[in-house]
Each structure stands twice: as C-alpha cells, then as structure tokens.
Amino acid sequence: MPLPTQARAVIIGGGVIGCSVAYHLTKLGWTDVVLLERKQLTSGTTWHAAGLIAQLRATANMTRLAKYSQELYGNLEAETGVATGFKRVGSITVALTAERHEELRRQAAMARAFGVEIDEIDVAEIKSKYAHLNTDGVLGGVYLPKDGQGDPANIALAMAKGARQGGATVAERTKATRVTTVGERITQVHWEAEDGTSGTIDADHVVNCAGMWGREVGRMLGTDVPLQACEHFYIVSEPIAGLTQLPVLRVPDECAYYKEDAGKMMLGAFEPGAKPWALNGIPKDFEFDQLPEDFDHFEPILENAVHRMPMLGEAGIHTFFNGPESFTPDNAYYMGLCPGRENVWVAAGFNSIGIQSAGGAGMALAQWMNDGEKPFDLGDVDIARAQGFQTNTSYLAARVSETLGLLYDDHFPFKQKVTARGLRRSPFHDRLADGGAVFGELAGWERANWFAREGQEREYRYSWGRQNWFDNSAEEHRAIRENVGMYDMSSFGKLRVEGRDAEAFLNHVCGADMSVPAGKIVYTQFLNSRGGIEADVTVTRLSETAYLVVTPAATRRADETWLRRHLGDRNVVITDVTAAEGVLAVMGPKAREVLQAVSPNDFSNTVNPFGTAQEIEIGMGRARVHRVTYVGELGWEVYVGADMAGHVFDTIHTAGQEFGLKLCGMHVMDSCRAEKAFRHFGHDITCEDHVLEAGLGFAVKTAKTHFIGRDAVLAKKETGLEKRLLQFQLQDPEPLVYHNEPILRDGQIVGYLSSGAYGHTLGGAIGLGYVPCKGETAQDVLASSYEIDVAGTRVKATPSLKPLYDPKSERVKL
Structure with missing residues (x-):
C-alpha cells in the first residue's frame, strides 16, 4: 500500500x-x-x-x-x-541507610499531596509482602499498591x-x-x-x-x-519452583530492581559509572540487537543481589541481557x-x-x-x-556515564553533577575560586554556590538535614542583611531586543507597560492566553529602540524562543548577549557606600532610585548599574563588558574590604528571596499559574490596549481567585523544607510547597505554596490553622500573604 x-x-x-x-x-x-x-x-x-x-x-x-x-x-x-500484560502488582522500595529512609518518608509525604496511594511500611510488613527478601540492614520502606508492570x-x-x-x-x-x-x-x-x-x-x-x-x-x-545511548544490564533467572506474582522491588542503595515474570526473577541495575554506547553512531542495521555481555561490570550488582535475594544464588541464569537505552544530561x-x-x-x-x-x-x-x-x-x-552545546559527543559521553546511575542514587537536595563540569565559566570564575568558592552547575554554567572558610573542605557533604555549608551560607545571608555582600550573576540570560518596533513588541508580550523612559527597569512576566506565566523577567530600557531582557539562567533559551515565536513581521532584532557581560550583584545596607568608594557617579535616591539604571565610571573602566534586587535589600547589579570584568571585580572587592564586603553564593540568594517571598520561576510560578493567583497583579497593566493574556487577566478579576500563593514559616526552627511538602489546612491536605529554603534572619524554614480559596476573602484564608508535613511529621506553620521579611519593601529603597 x-x-x-x-x-x-x-x-x-x-x-x-x-x-x-x-x-x-x-x-x-x-x-x-x-x-x-x-x-x-x-x-x-x-x-x-x-x-x-x-x-x-x-x-x-x-x-x-x-x-x-x-x-x-x-x-x-x-x-x-x-x-498488554498490564498487572497492578504493587511496588516496594526499601531503605538500607538512614538518609534513604528519610528520602522515602519525604516521598511518601509528597505522594499524599499528589493523591498517590502509598503506605510507609516497617521491616516486618516488608517481609510479609516479600518473603524472599533478606531484610538484613533494611530500615523500612514504602509500598505503592497500584504500581504495576506490563x-x-x-x-x-x-x-x-x-x-x-x-x-x-x-x-x-x-x-x-x-x-x-x-x-x-x-x-x-x-x-x-x-x-x-x-x-x-x-x-x-x-x-x-x-x-x-x-x-x-x-x-x-x-x-x-x-x-546518548548507554548500556543497560539485567539478568533473568531460570524458572524458580513455587515463585508466584510479587510486587516490583527496588533496592536503590544496591542499585537494583527485581521483577517476577512468569515464574522467573529479573534483576536489573542502574549502576554508577555507566557505559555510553555507540559514540560514533548506531550501526545502520541495528534491530532487536543485544550488546556484548560484560559480566565484570555487572558482577558487583549480582553479588549484592545474591545476598539480598538468596534464591538467585540457587537459580541458574537464563538470560544475561545488555541493551541500549537513551539518557539525557x-x-x-x-x-x-x-x-x-x-x-x-x-x-x-x-x-x-x-x-x-x-x-x-x-x-x-x-x-x-x-x-x-x-x-x-x-x-x-x-x-x-536543552542547551545547544549539550549535543557535543564528548560532553554527552562524560555526563550520561553519571546520569544513568543517578536514577537510583540518593536524591539529596542541592545534589550537584560531577561529570562534564567546567565548561561555561563567568569572567569572575578564577577570582571566586581564589576566594573559596564551591561551585555548582546550571545550564553548563559554573556558579559559586557558597564560600568555604580557610582550611575548610571545598565540597558538598549531602544530607536531608543541615549540610556542611549551612553555617557558611548563614554568614553570607547575614552579610547581605546587615552589611554588604557580592555575588556573581553573570550566568543569568541577557537578551537585547532592539529595533524601531521594540517598544510595541515588548508591550505585546509583557504584562507590564514598556512605554517607559530610557534607564527605567520594569519587572514583568510573559503571559500565555490563559494568564499563566511563561517567563519572569526584568526589562531595562537602554534607549529609544533598545531594551535588555534579563532572564533566569535555566530558562534563557526558552524565553528567547517565546520572544521569537511571537515576533511576527515586526522590525525587531533579538540577540543573546549573555556571555558579553559579567554581572556582579552588590547587595546590603552598605552597598551604596561601596559603590560610592569606586565611582564618581551619584547613587542617591534622587539620581538612581530603585528600578532605574545608569552608566557609570568604575575604577578605570565603565559599567552599567541596575538598581534592582532579588534578595530584598538595597543593592545594584553591576553590568560590565567581559574585557573589563576582572578589573571591576578587583576594584569593588578591594574597596569593599573597608566595609566588610563578603563574597556570597547562589544559595544565599535563594534563602534571602524566600524570606522576601520573591517567586521562583519553575517552582512558584509556571505556565499554569495565573499571574493574579501568584500575587503578581501589580506587575500587570491592563490599561494597555492589548497584550498576550490580557483577556484572561480581566476575566480572573471578574470571576475571582481560586487559589492564592501563601508564604509559610515553620514555627519549629529545626525542620527543613525544600519543595513538594504537603500543606495541611485545618488538618486536611490542600496543596504542597512549591519552593522552600531556610530563613536565617526569620529563624526558621520558609516555604511558598498555593492554597485553594474559591469564594473566600484573604482574611478567611489566613484565619485557618496550617501545618507542613515534613517527612511524615506535621509542623505548625505561620501563613502570610505579605512578605514576612520587610513587608513594605522599605529596605530596598534606603
């Protein structure tokens, strides 16, 4: 045919x-x-x-x-x-370490928030459901009765x-x-x-x-x-007498999963140090092919499995299978x-x-x-x-050797990839390293996440509790709140939008009004037709025909793509200039004093009020400063050409010593913004979160005749909010929250935290999350009793619709 x-x-x-x-x-x-x-x-x-x-x-x-x-x-x-062979056999995941057990308890809490049936089970219950399992070293687990196989x-x-x-x-x-x-x-x-x-x-x-x-x-x-394809291994045993249907069993601490199938047992592995396959291209005739056996590679998994599942030591191996599967960075x-x-x-x-x-x-x-x-x-x-450079075969070969094993690795908060590192570096990288920086990676960028003290090891020690950098970040947090700190923002995306139609174009895609004077900075969102948030950005008008859109590092490409898809035939050029400028954020009550020490320009509220930018002399060079903040303090972002970046860093850092300036990392930016209830795109605000329900109505100007999402904003004003984004502070200062912890209102689960961090100034964990509110006033919502489920323990929480830190934003306007 x-x-x-x-x-x-x-x-x-x-x-x-x-x-x-x-x-x-x-x-x-x-x-x-x-x-x-x-x-x-x-x-x-x-x-x-x-x-x-x-x-x-x-x-x-x-x-x-x-x-x-x-x-x-x-x-x-x-x-x-x-x-289809589909059977709801259930699944069990067991923990062999206290950290894994904590992870499973947090997963169970998350499942409850997501409406997934799950039971936390002890060793005796695990044994009753899976009699073949050797429970030596097992601390507990979770059981999902509706999981299946097919x-x-x-x-x-x-x-x-x-x-x-x-x-x-x-x-x-x-x-x-x-x-x-x-x-x-x-x-x-x-x-x-x-x-x-x-x-x-x-x-x-x-x-x-x-x-x-x-x-x-x-x-x-x-x-x-x-x-990139990697080799994936499993074995299937000979038939085992009396073996009947069993739940799928996962033992992630031993990188293994087990599945009963037609009276045989399958053992599969997601091992660290995986083997990329066909780096030079997949054979043209590949079809239902198996890859060569590599028993030496699989043997450590099998040894653990024979101990964990003794019947495997008695049954023969029917099949040793090695086949390719694709993995992403x-x-x-x-x-x-x-x-x-x-x-x-x-x-x-x-x-x-x-x-x-x-x-x-x-x-x-x-x-x-x-x-x-x-x-x-x-x-x-x-x-x-996805980043364009990530299609590089050398990059992929290094990275996917790690990502396969990460499926069963501990999923600690702040876990950093260790392979394919050092690719994208800001112009301040070496100076930050000299200052004790411990780097993380985002979209290929090496970013200083925290700074080690002299003599302190420069690496993460992961856990679900206070990690080894907690006190370091607390000191950086206090520097920004009480004195002055400086951190590198060079990885944030920078998109120049210029041309005779630039103003009209940005007024079409942005919720806020872009008809502002040169030098004005506007906080805004790109909205979709439903009023959901596609991007959360600042837009600085550089001239009559040119604007600079600053985006999160992780969404730079997505945000540029959104702009290009809505450009039409307008006379506008969009250029990614992210790597052209280094950016240093100088933040804290003494930020003005530091900048006045290195520049003859005027940083007063009269000349450079909050939300404005100006060109300045700095040291022997030139830069542009934006008076904005993501940490809720007086401060400036200093934009400087990559050629002068080193000089400007040295100038600010040297002069800043007189004022106690401290180098800070990305973790402190997150803890400060959580205290100020600033939204984090991808967590607190997404394409399905209405801009009004996210509490960002102040950034939308419906007086404009037309922009994407305007009708949805007006409709929501008429019909009323169905949910509100609240900020919560745990009343017990010890527990930590990250995201997805259930929110309980008067004892009932009503949502989950969209993001979380520790508020070192407020003295407790801070989370943001949406709470249903249809037909209710703000006072009704706040009048309830709230708890956050942290790994199965309910912790009382104080709710707020206004930022718990500096609710009137007085500090940013000092």
Missing part, C-alpha cells in the same frame, strides 16, 4: 513513544497521521525494556502523566484486542493498532532520510523503504520520536536533542516544540522510564500539538531547556 503524499503529522520512530503520540493524535481526530519506522516497531529499545510502571514521579505533573499511563494501559487490551512491546503494538483504527498509517521498514525546509518550517519529509521504493510526504508537523536515534534525527530536522526526557522550528516536535530521551511515561507523554504532546499551547506545566521536560 503506497504511503500518503500529505499528512498533518509525520512521526519518526516506532517505539512505544512514537506509537503513543500517533494513538493520541488520532484520538483528537487527526486521521492523516503517518508513522515511519526504519525497521520494525519496538526494535530499538522498547522490546527489551523491563516494563516497570510506577505512578510517583518527582513533581505533580510528572506524576499526573505516569498515573495516566497506568490507567491507559489498563484499558488498551479491551479497546484493541492486543494483550509487556513493553505489546503496549506499543496495542497503541499502534489503536492509531491505525483511528486512521493513522504505520509504515515499517521505511526510513526518513532527509527533509525540505522553508524558513523555520519543515515542509516535506523524504523517505526510503527497504523494498527500494521512496517518496516524499508534505507535512504540517514533524515529530521526532526516534529514541536513541533522537540526536541524529534532531540534527536532520535542524534541532538540538542532546541524548539532566535525567529528564524531552518533549515539546523545538526551538528554532515552527512545526518540529520531539518526545525522546526517556532515561529508562519510557514505558511508564509513554502514555502520559503521548497524551500531553498530542494535546499541545492540537491546541498550540501546553495543556499544563511541562517545564520539567520541555525541550526548550
């Missing part, structure tokens, strides 16, 4: 993800869908996946997608007639059949070979089949679901998809509309959780493609977070 010559969507890749996208598009009425698979369906990674299907993920929306997958797989067989290949084939029933064309042994591109759109996909036929398909949309080929296909489509998969392309989508890089993610991922991507907007916040996996 010949392939169609035209399609609304062409999907490249016939694993479980591609089949899911095709299935869900047809459910939305897209009948002209074509799926191209180079060999046979499932022949890359899907066929050998373990088929573990868990519900609980690290965030609410990722959990939402996993729960959807479960529900879908439970119904697919009835719909398509293809047996047949990966048949799940994919069931969705492929469902897609065909919905009108899609599924073509096996047909490879997409190249594309025709016009501007930022792909107009045609060229294909060749193994029988020698070939042709083209005019395509409205192209979707990269190529799995471990995703980077290669991404390159063909003109997009960056940084992922940050262990989150890619989904969404690719930057730089108007009609190229991706769903790839599933980091060994493809089966449990596929149903939800296919549903969410299909909905996004259909509506033109994300159905809900997908920032965790949005392809726009």
